[in-house]
Amino acid sequence: MKISPPRIWRERYNYYMLRITQCLDCGRASYPTSLTCPYCGSSNIRTVNSSGLGEVITYTISYFRIEGQEDEVPKVIALIKLREGAIVLGEVVDVGLSEIREGLEVEAVLRRLKIDGNSGLIWYGMKFRPIIGAGIPT
Amino acid sequence: MLSSNTYIISSALIRVGRYFNKSYKDLIRELVAELNKDLPIHDYIDYVVVSNVFSDSILEQLDISTMIIQELNLTPKPAVRVEAGESSGLMALKYAHSLIKSGMTSTVLVIGVEKLVEYPTTVVNKYMVRLLNSDVEGRYDIVTVNEAALLMKLYMKKHGHSREDLTIWPIKMHENAVNNPYAQLRNRITKEQVINSQIISDPLRLFDVHPLGDGASAIVLTNNKELMSKVGTGCVELIDVLHASAPPLTHRSDLLSLPASKYLFSKLGNYGVDLSDCVLEIHDSYTILAYLIVEELGLSDRGKAPYVVTDIKNINLSGGLKARGHPVGATGVYQVAEVHRLLTSGLGSIKLNNSWGLVHSMSSIDNNAAVALIRRCG
Numbered sequence: 065m066k067i068s069p070p071r072i073w074r075e076r077y078n079y080y081m082l083r084i085t086q087c088l089d090c091g092r093a094s095y096p097t098s099l100t101c102p103y104c105g106s107s108n109i110r111t112v113n114s115s116g117l118g119e120v121i122t123y124t125i126s127y128f129r130i131e132g133q134e135d136e137v138p139k140v141i142a143l144i145k146l147r148e149g150a151i152v153l154g155e156v157v158d159v160g161l162s163e164i165r166e167g168l169e170v171e172a173v174l175r176r177l178k179i180d181g182n183s184g185l186i187w188y189g190m191k192f193r194p195i196i197g198a199g200i201p202t
Numbered sequence: 203m204l205s206s207n208t209y210i211i212s213s214a215l216i217r218v219g220r221y222f223n224k225s226y227k228d229l230i231r232e233l234v235a236e237l238n239k240d241l242p243i244h245d246y247i248d249y250v251v252v253s254n255v256f257s258d259s260i261l262e263q264l265d266i267s268t269m270i271i272q273e274l275n276l277t278p279k280p281a282v283r284v285e286a287g288e289s290s291g292l293m294a295l296k297y298a299h300s301l302i303k304s305g306m307t308s309t310v311l312v313i314g315v316e317k318l319v320e321y322p323t324t325v326v327n328k329y330m331v332r333l334l335n336s337d338v339e340g341r342y343d344i345v346t347v348n349e350a351a352l353l354m355k356l357y358m359k360k361h362g363h364s365r366e367d368l369t370i371w372p373i374k375m376h377e378n379a380v381n382n383p384y385a386q387l388r389n390r391i392t393k394e395q396v397i398n399s400q401i402i403s404d405p406l407r408l409f410d411v412h413p414l415g416d417g418a419s420a421i422v423l424t425n426n427k428e429l430m431s432k433v434g435t436g437c438v439e440l441i442d443v444l445h446a447s448a449p450p451l452t453h454r455s456d457l458l459s460l461p462a463s464k465y466l467f468s469k470l471g472n473y474g475v476d477l478s479d480c481v482l483e484i485h486d487s488y489t490i491l492a493y494l495i496v497e498e499l500g501l502s503d504r505g506k507a508p509y510v511v512t513d514i515k516n517i518n519l520s521g522g523l524k525a526r527g528h529p530v531g532a533t534g535v536y537q538v539a540e541v542h543r544l545l546t547s548g549l550g551s552i553k554l555n556n557s558w559g560l561v562h563s564m565s566s567i568d569n570n571a572a573v574a575l576i577r578r579c580g
């Protein structure tokens with residue numbers, strides 16, 4: 065068993081909902097959620113689901129090959145600024161290598177991340193794709 | 203007669219490389235055979251501190267420090283493994299330094315060892331993901347290479363550099379490594395080779411990335427002045443080992459800053475370190491990081507490092523992580539051993555008269571950073 069059931073259950077909000085922390089003192093947002101604001105240290109925070117909408121700050125096309133996932137390269141990895149202000153690292157899918165660009169507007173989409181063999185769990189999580197519809201439900 | 207200062211009196215290194223026919227124990231046996239030429243280490247070592255990152259992942263071995271003690275027949279001497287990502291080597295040095303400074307012990311053997319090429323590269327790559335946050339990067343198998351590529355792109359855009367402008371660092375590192383007998387890649391390279399090498403994570407190419415190799419290195423740290431006359435090839439003083447941490451990349455207000463390293467470099471003035479009279483070994487795991495470190499050190503204006511590195515003398519004379527290699531947990535110990543050699547008996551044929559040595563290490567994109575300050579004896 066390579067995927068821990070309690071772990072993916074415990075982290076379901078961060079993994080499936082793109083849940084972010086908004087600071088009620090300095091106003092900045094961050095991902096993943098934390099008990100205090102990483103910018104000002106305030107514990108006067110609230111946790112909300114991100115709209116999942118954002119913009120590519122910059123990106124790289126990766127050919128770095130990892131055992132068991134050799135078929136997944138090339139893949140597009142990007143720094144994305146969510147509309148709420150938080151910056152996240154993520155993978156951009158459903159995009160041609162000539163279509164990816166800085167400033168591209170993207171939306172979060174639930175995708176399969178990893179499979180634990182033929183009979184184990186499937187781990188899902190958020191990736192990003194060029195906007196084609198509304199954001200994820202909040 | 204114990205000193206209130208701590209000295210590095212001896213060092214041992216093996217060439218970083220792909221040792222398919224040698225185990226980590228074999229590599230350490232070679233180091234110890236070299237150290238034993240002066241005096242058997244059994245006679246004077248009180249404690250062993252081992253820096254290693256991937257023993258659990260690649261060797262399926264925990265408590266590797268005890269396995270090493272048993273292998274070397276050094277029982278009942280105590281040993282411990284230190285792991286702090288790519289800064290492990292300097293953290294092990296910090297641990298050893300603390301044992302001596304606190305008066306708990308007098309002479310410590312610090313060993314850095316890493317065995318990476320036990321499996322094909324794609325398997326080792328899988329373990330490299332573990333250097334980053336498993337709840338963030340780990341989910342997408344994002345590695346430091348990818349983050350370095352993102353920074354390289356931001357740097358090129360912000361400062362108007364072409365891809366070609368950034369080739370100077372790896373060329374310089376390969377040039378330096380020619381003179382280091384312990385370097386993994388001892389061949390000169392050209393600008394064309396760098397820009398035409400395989401893309402790893404665009405715009406970062408094969409020659410912008412440290413190679414994978416096995417390595418082992420050791421240093422002897424002591425406050426026992428009498429030992430110096432019996433052991434080693436000359437001493438340097440270990441002034442201090444500093445370390446610090448930084449917020450994750452996504453939480454940094456300036457993505458092109460290295461907050462932990464910057465913080466440590468800001469302390470150098472307190473120790474009177476003169477960078478113009480200093481041998482530097484910096485953590486150039488990826489080309490772009492070398493430029494950012496040079497800028498954080500104040501050796502260049504922001505965005506100008508690619509134009510000035512040619513003129514910076516005594517930086518990564520080993521060839522750096524780029525060409526000496528980066529046997530992850532062993533790297534920091536290599537850097538310190540190299541500075542010890544450079545300031546005493548010589549590294550290969552290179553010998554320097556500088557007063558200071560500065561070793562810099564960091565994990566991933568400056569998640570943590572460490573600096574060792576070394577001063578010539580006497």
Ligand SMILES: [Zn+2]
Binds near residue numbers: 087089105106
């Ligand atoms: Zn705040």
